[in-house]
Amino acid sequence: MKKIELVVLKLRDFKGIKSLDIQLDGGNAQIFGDNEVGKTTTFDAFLWLLFDKDSNNKKDFAIKTLNSDGSERHNLEHTVEGTFLVEGATVTLKKIYKEKWTKKRGQAVAEFTGHVVEHFVDEVPMSKKDYTAKVESIVDEEVFKLLTSPTYFNEQLKWQEKRKLLLEICGDISDEEVIASNTSLAKLNDLLNGKSLEDMKKIIASKKKHINEELEKIPVRIDEINKMMPETTVDVETMRQQVAKIEANIEELQEQKIRVKNGASVLDKQRQLQELEMKRSDLKRSFEADSMQKVYRAQAKLQEVQGNTQIINSKLQQADNNRKFKVDEANRIQDDISRIEKEMDELRKEYRVIEAEEFKHGDNHECPACKQSLPAEQVENARNEALAQFNESRTYRLAEINRKGISHKEHVAELNNSLTLLRNEHDAILAEMNKYQDDLVVQDKELKKAQKALETAQSSVKDVTTTDEYKSINLQIETLQADIKQLNEHAYEAVAGIDEEIDKLNLERKECNNAIAQHANIEASKERIIELEDQQVKLAQEYEKLEQITFLIEEFIRTKVNMLTDRINSKFKYARFKLFDTQVNGGLNEVCETTYKGVPYGTGLNNAAKINVGLDIINTLSAHFGIQAPIFVDNAEAVTKFIDVDTQLISLVVSEKDKQLRVEVEGQHPMLKEAI
Incomplete structure (x- = not known):
């Protein structure tokens, strides 16, 4: 211990x-x-x-x-x-x-x-x-807290932690021992199928929740289906025969309509019209071929000159941007030079002030403590020491100013070199921009030349519509179109009558099909209601099986908890532990509650009893951990x-x-x- x-x-x-x-x-x-x-x-x-x-x-x-x-x-x-x-x-x-x-x-x-x-x-x-x-x-921290405070176990630990600790003290009871002690639990191992009790409880709870949700939905679904089902019924076979007869009549009328619209004279004139339109297109294509080639070449040349001009403008803009950057950089460097030169002027002024300083030594030759005159030798030594410190300080400050001045001067020289380099680069960019400007003048002349060449080529293209051959073909086409229109107007009245008959038959067929579809929906709804009722029975049976498994699990827990409770309580002299609650529906709810003489620790026990119960628990824990x-x-x-x-x-x-x-x-x- x-x-x-x-x-x-x-x-x-x-x-x-x-x-x-x-x-x-x-x-x-x-x-x-x-x-x-x-x-x-x-x-x-x-x-x-x-x-x-x-x-x-x-x-x-x-x-x-x-x-x-x-x-x-x-x-x-x-x-x-x-x-x-x-x-x-x-x-x-x-x-x-x-x-x-x-x-x-x-x-x-x-x-x-x-x-x-x-x-x-x-x-x-x-x-x-x-x-x-x-x-x-x-x-260990947790062990020490358990052993030093009578209230820590009962007031700081969660019930799950307390229960776990109690099981460590008394030793858990295996599932096999529990099942062996109660013959009614023999089937439990097969039902668990290798799963733990906690996992099986979660699975059952999830399944029961799902079944309840489905059982609540089924009556609502059946009611909705009943409300949506029409009460009327039809002779489906008669309706299908009627639809077949109507579709045969429609097909016959469609063929009759084609025969009326496609008379022999109309088809012949339509063929002649297509041949003339092709002939007119061929004439226009061959007539314009030579002159249009010149236009295409002139357009290509104009696009080439425009592209070259755009490239030169882009290079000019890029060079100008670079030039502006060099100007900004040079201005920044010039500002730095001005600032440093101003600092150098200040250093020169400071140098002259320090250089003009004169050594001064007080005439007070008395001792500050006793007010008696100091020896002349001591006064002279003090003056010499002060003079040496004065000279050393002035020399150091002048040297520091010289060091800063040299540094500033070197920096200004570096900046002036950079400024000269920037100005040279700026001049080179200006020369490059002048070259681009000259190139733009040349391209502008080329552009005007290409535009004039395109206008000349376009003006040389001949208009095919002014030729006698084109006019003759156009006149023949117009004559054929007038003939076809006249023939079609005579056939319109006959076709309109046929279309009216077809529309009536389509409406009648639609009504028959709607009636057939309505009957199919009624039959499908009846089948769906039967399926839902079967599902309702199966879900109820499945729920009953889950309830049986739940009862076995709760009986197992009840048996195990009773065995554990006896074993745990035997380890304590005064404290007792309640390890489960019986619910209203008979189920078990795992807990871990300390009691003393039947009174729960958290609801009815006085302070004295709480402290002594806590000390009793510490005695057991101390023996378990081997620590006092x-x-x-x-x-x-x-x-x-x-x-x-x-x-x-x-x-x-x-x-x-x-x-x-x-x-x-x-x-x-x-x-x-x-x-x-």
């Missing part, structure tokens, strides 16, 4: 406590004090020293001391030091939380830039990582008698009369501890 005892705990400027030393020497103790005197702060300091958290398991709690107006008091070192006896060996841990003040370059006053924490083990400074490793080598650690009991005034514990017990007791902390250690005289 690993035993950890607290020997002494020291606080300095921690959460409002200026100075507090508690000497325990590993013994049980009672710490008395009025409200807000600092009892709980001692436990907060103890946990912060180890794990950076307070007694409420929070990291971001206030450590710093506050002024009366609530503002933070600066420049304090908030210190907690604890000496422990770990398996007979003494270990001293210390942490200092303090402000970090940083003086930035060019600032006279340091600024507050955050906080730092310093760590020490046996007075040896350590990094946070090494310090944490040292604490972990003593005890100091126990802090807050609000210990509620308990008249603690249950027996085998480890160091530190009770924090509210006592109105104690305006300062009073510590009573078993076997020692009471001590008053200032905690202001």
Whole structure:
């Protein structure tokens, strides 16, 4: 059994406590004090020293001391030091939380830039990582919290974490053991088919939800189908025969219409018309072929000249942009030269001022302490030393001005070289632009020449429509078109009558088809209703099977929990644990609730019972983990008698009369501890 005892705990400027030393020497103790005197702060300091958290398991709690107006008091070192006896060996841990003040370059006053924490083990400074490793080598954080606070298990852990820890203590029960203890569970292994209970419960819940959703939708769907079904019925076979007869009549009328429209004379004249139109197109194409070639060549030449002109303009624009950039760069350099030359003038003035300085030495030859005259030799030595310092300072400042002047002069020379180079480049660009301007003048002449050549070629193209042959063909085409129009007008009346008959038959066929389609929809709706009713029955049967599996799973859980409850409760003297709730529908809901004499910890147990139940749990956990650690009991005034514990017990007791902390250690005289 690993035993950890607290020997002494020291606080300095921690959460409002200026100075507090508690000497325990590993013994049980009672710490008395009025409200807000600092009892709980001692436990907060103890946990912060180890794990950076307070007694409420929070990291971001206030450590710093506050002024009366609530503002933070600066420049304090908030210190907690604890000496422990770990398996007979003494270990001293210390942490200092303090402000970090940083003086930035060019600032006279340091600024507050955050906080730092310093760590020490046996007075040896350590990094946070090494310090944490040292604490972990003593005890695990979660285990230590479980063993040092009677309320941590019941008030800080989630029920799932508590249940898991209890199972670690007593050992879990295998599914095979549970099934073997109850013959009604024999079928469960086959139903699970290798899946865990939790996974099967999730699968069942998902399936039941889906089935319920589908069962709710089916009556609505059936009702909608019934409402949409028409009540009338038709003789489908008769309707189909009628449609076939109508389509045969329409086909006969369409053929009759074609015969009327396509008379022999109309077809012959249409053929002649097509031949004449082709002849006219061939005439126009061959007539214009030679003269149009000249136009095409002139257009190609014009496009070539226009493209060359566009290229030269683009190069000219690019050169001009480059020229403007050189001008801007030269102006910038000229501004730099002017600025540096101005700085050089200022340096010259400063040089003349320093050079004109004269050494001056005071005539006061008295001692500043006793007011007696100083020896002449001492006065002369002081004057010589002051003169040497004056000359050294002036020489240094003049040399520094010379260095800056030389640097500026060299920089100006470099800038002038760059300026000369830019001007040369600018002149070269101007020459290039002049060349492009000359090229544009040449291209402009070429452009005008190409435009004139195109106009000449276009004017030389002959108009085919003015020739006798073209006019003769056009006259023949117009005559044929008039003949075809006259023949068609005679056939229009006959065709119109046929179209009217076809329209009537199409309308009658549409009505028959609508009736057939309506009958098909009614039959499909009836079949759909039957399908939905069958689906409703199948879903209900599937739901019933899922309910049976659910019952078996719940019976399994109930059996296992009863077995676990007995095993777990046997590990504790006072604490008992409720591991499941029975729901209204008979199902089971897994929980983990601590009780004492049948009273739930969270709803009806008084503070004394809560503390003693917590101590009982610590006794069991201490035996399980093989560790004994100091126990802090807050609000210990509620308990008249603690249950027996085998480890160091530190009770924090509210006592109105104690305006300062009073510590009573078993076997020692009471001590008053200032905690202001």
